Amino acid sequence: MKSKTQSVYAKYGFSSDELVQITFDLANKCQEKDTIEDEKKSITSSLTSQVASVQAEINRLSTNYRQGYEYRNIECEIVLDEIHKIRKYLSVATGLVVKEEPFLSEDY
Numbered sequence: 208m209k210s211k212t213q214s215v216y217a218k219y220g221f222s223s224d225e226l227v228q229i230t231f232d233l234a235n236k237c238q239e240k241d242t243i244e245d246e247k248k249s250i251t252s253s254l255t256s257q258v259a260s261v262q263a264e265i266n267r268l269s270t271n272y273r274q275g276y277e278y279r280n281i282e283c284e285i286v287l288d289e290i291h292k293i294r295k296y297l298s299v300a301t302g303l304v305v306k307e308e309p310f311l312s313e314d315y
Contacts, residue, residue: 281305287314 221229271277283296283305294314296306 281296282299284299286295286297287293287310288295292310292314294308294310295304297303298305
């Protein structure tokens with residue numbers, strides 16, 4: 208009788224050495240997965256923080272646009288209106304009155 212060989216898909220029982228190797232490989236893959244999950248959490252946290260920062264800037268810009276102004280420190284010259292007893296603050300950059308208030312006690 209003439210013998211031929213052919214590859215067939217069939218059940219294969221692992222040897223003890225192969226089972227040990229599978230266990231070792233499984234442990235390595237579990238550790239690799241845990242490391243990747245930790246990296247994912249770190250990246251997600253970092254990106255979440257970046258998104259929140261950009262969103263805060265979007266909110267600030269939207270508010271400024273909608274209101275048409277913002278409060279900030281402006282270098283001013285103080286002009287005392289003796290007739291009306293008003294203290295005027297004129298922007299050094301534009302010359303516009305940015306604030307008026309009644310005289311302070313030190314203005315009298």
